[in-house]
Amino acid sequence: MPHVTTETRGTTIPPRDRRRTVVGTVVGLLSVGASLGAAELASALARTASPVVSVGDAVVDNTPPALMELAISLFGTADKVVLVSGIVIVLLGVGAVLGVVALRRPAAGYAGPAVLAAAGLAAVLLRRADDPGAAVPVLVGAAAGASALALLLRSARGRLRPAPAEDGPGDASGPGAPDVPDVPATPRTTQTTQADEGAQAAENAPGEPVARGATHTENTPDGQDTPATARPQDAADPRPGPARGPGRRGFVLTATGVLAASGTAGALGRWLPPVLGDAGGPSSLALPAAAEPLAPLPSGVDLGVPGLTPFSTPSADFYRIDTALTIPRVDAERWTLRVHGLVDRPFEIDMDELLAAELVEADITLTCVSNQVGGDLAGNTRWLGFPLADLLRRAGVQSDADQILSTSQDGWTCGTPTEVVMDGRDALLAVGMGGEALSPVHGFPARMVVPGLYGFVSATKWVTDIKLTRFADEQAYWAQRGWGVRAPIKTMSRVDVPAPLDRVDSGEVVLAGVAWAQHRGVEAVEFRVDDGEWETAELAKVPGIDTWVQWVAETAVDPGRHSVEVRATDTTGHTQPSERVDPVPDGATGWHRVRFTAE
Template identity: 50%
Template sequence: MSTRGSGRAWAALLGVVTGAVAIGVAQLAAGLLEPRAFPVLAVGDAVVDATPAPVKDWAIATFGVYDKIVLITGILLILAAIAAALGVLAARRLLYGYLGLAVFAVIGVVAALSRPDADPLYPFPTLAGIAAAALALRILIPRAAPRPPAVRHEPRPAGGSPEPTGTRDERHAHVAPDDPAPAVRHERAAAGGGVNRRGVLVGAVAGLGVAGVSGALGRALAGRLEVGAARSEVALPRAAVPAKALPAGADLRVPGLSPFVTPNQSFYRIDTALIVPQVAPGEWRLRVHGLVDRPLELTYADLLRRPMTEADVTLACVSNEVGGDLIGNARWLGAPLADLLREAGVRPGADMLLSTSADGWTCGTPVETVLDGRNALLAVAMNGEALPVRHGFPVRQVVPGLYGYVSATKWVVDIKVTRFAEDQAYWTPRGWAERAPIKTQSRIDVPRHDAKVKAGRVAVAGVAWAQHRGVDAVEVRIDGGEWRVARLAETPGPDTWRQWTLDWDAAPGRHRIEVRATDVTGHTQPQRRTKPAPDGAEGWHTITVDVTP
């Protein structure tokens, strides 16, 4: 590699190290001030907000619950590439590097201030990181500059003879006949103009050390705000209205079939929060205001003192594709939201609850669905324990029969009673429907798509759902033949999914299996598949399997 090419490579490396210093120091500053002001997260949140709905749908369908990890990883890789380029430019002229950092400062500050809950401190982590990067650039980049060529002094011939005559090139090419190692001397002279690799490596290690230590301290300081310990100390109240005992036949226990109750650790999580809000129970407040006669404000203790209702409810994400797994069933404990609204006194004409999360996300829920008698809750517990932090601790909304983006606000801190004509929630201006009742759907869990099964008796099984209506029938057909009625599991009510199973005498070959459900209103899910936008996917779930002799 030429000296120039080698210098560029080392400058790129030091540029990446400079970027790491910026991120580490910014994380330290965010840990001291506000973890959500960390610029990588602020930019990530801004990207989420600005991303068109079709792209979000693709990301959720492709990466599922890992979409946030993919986004943050992508941002970090892009930052690393840009930092490397800035290192190369700064090696030419340091001013270029400073100008690049200034652009990053503007982007980070704008992204931080664009957050709904931003305060004047939000830009400081970005500015601290950029200042540290500028200092690192000033210290590190000169190390990538080639050293001046070594000056070689030829010894005078013995006896004090005058220096050889001839052109400059001829003189430099002159080698005394008794020179013991002309080739070695030439290599040393050439190497004298290269990069001080040792200096570069020492600088890179030192920069990475600063980045690592500051980043670790930042994460540790942010951890002081975690509410896991407070959550473990919550004493859940007894339910004034307990849920019905699960029927003995609610879970068919077919191997591979989704259990009737989804464990908390397996429950899907789809939201826009790149960092999970940490809301301490002692600091939580819920404000109910807007088109009400008596605005309310509740503390967590106030909420726990209210009569509690326990209910089995299946939640589903509107982004769930046909046959997808963005759905889960749990037993929730919470205060009835309808009671709270009646206490506040909803004024005539109000038709929407605009609920707001602790991180600024908003959700629009039709008022009539909360007041029609269904178990709409301000939930404080999930499957017998305080809400997991990632699922909304200390309080979240649960409204059966509606997709999550119009019903299931996590970390809820504000409810404004308003009108759809006057306010819009987060997803509505992005192309999603204002009101989104869950569509009747069914899914095949076993056998899996493209599975290989042995010929003979095979259990085909899955789940079906039509929340707040209930599933009345599930039918299965093989290779386009006659529809066969599946056996349904018992269910505690209309707000949960329902397991189903069918025994199939499988013959060798490749087979297509289709399923459809009918709800209690008589509506059967249509065959034609549609995408999730704007109000939920529908269509028959279809798989193929290979049956071996």
């Protein structure tokens, strides 16, 4: 009886699904990149917000206060970068998925740009800024993304199309053939006799040609034996492999072109705003001298201690805290400020009229309510501007208007107590700081500066609107989120020298820092080392009660680890409390402690 053997063989299939995923991901990423690049350029030319900024503003404006506070605590001043980066990453991720889907279902892929455009238009409507022009970059970006997708899909099909078959005209893999998805090969069972094995061995012997006429039987799916013609060993799989010719080259060239165009558009979008806005920017503004210039700062305001914060903060080092994802570029030649609401004589003022008025100077320290104990969100400089009280007198403020609701160019609102501005302090509509025009970062062309109040209730940058109203009738941006509405700055002090975990020589050690209590002034600063007795520090001179003051002391310490703690007392007799309180809702409190090592 002839010996019968059974062998099961499967056909090896090229990994086309993996290739399809990679190509689809590239298609999706490049399509999103084209959309973002075109939108960035369109926003620059239209001088409006890009879709990413519109979405980011909408997210910020509609985020629950608790989540916003968590983001601020986690990321600090980097929160804007994190938010914008997150939006871009999400868009790229969605694009990668849509690109893979589009290779099989183009209609679903084209729905992606439409849905993203709808989301962008919704963000334009939801963001606080009244800027309907921001819809233009959204539409331009969607059109560019859809066009790039169509171009890349056409090229990708050529990349994925199988190479022309060599087995005859009946093969369905030439140009224009459908992109048929891969399916698992059906295993086939081959039965051969011993005689067949011998014949097959002879056929496959080295140097011998394969017998073209030899046959064997194969079991077909329906169980019937059918004859099959033997094939060479290297022809086990008649299916064609991946394309190696113009399809791949064409896709690479198309993808490279889309990438280059997107990058160029995005770069132009970033480069153009400063160029287009320079005509009415800070360099175009010639600040007049104050009507009655202040005397130079008195000698002794700076103690000259290495590592100690300087009395005057350079504009480049001044802290920046705001909700703007991108810095508004305001043309000073077109800028106007509207004063209205509960007033007898509403009016508008432009930059020419403002600069022609009698401007004044004031030395004022600003502090952000987000500043933690020992934090650096405070800065001091000499400001130039027009008295806000005079501006309000011109309008004729009505007696029941207890709130000044100011609005920035980007739609952010701030509520300031009217009586504070009218009580005689140097509250300004400022146009200059540190002897120069305001920079865009710090509110160009005009901003509010009110000494004694945290910035979120007093220091509106890029201000374009002042409305006299009532706290009971309208709430400003942060008041809507549960923060304070009056928020006077709390008495605070800080250790700058030695720095945290610093190593110093044992013996006499210099201690130094700054303290502030704007519009009250600092009466005394005390320090203690290693929880010992409180001692009085020496204070530097100051030009007035609206600035911070430097303090310095010397103490003897032995080698080892030590700590220094500081507290301030203002001119009302109030000493800053030891209890640590978070900045929410109206400013932090607590004593600042620094640990250092003496050697």
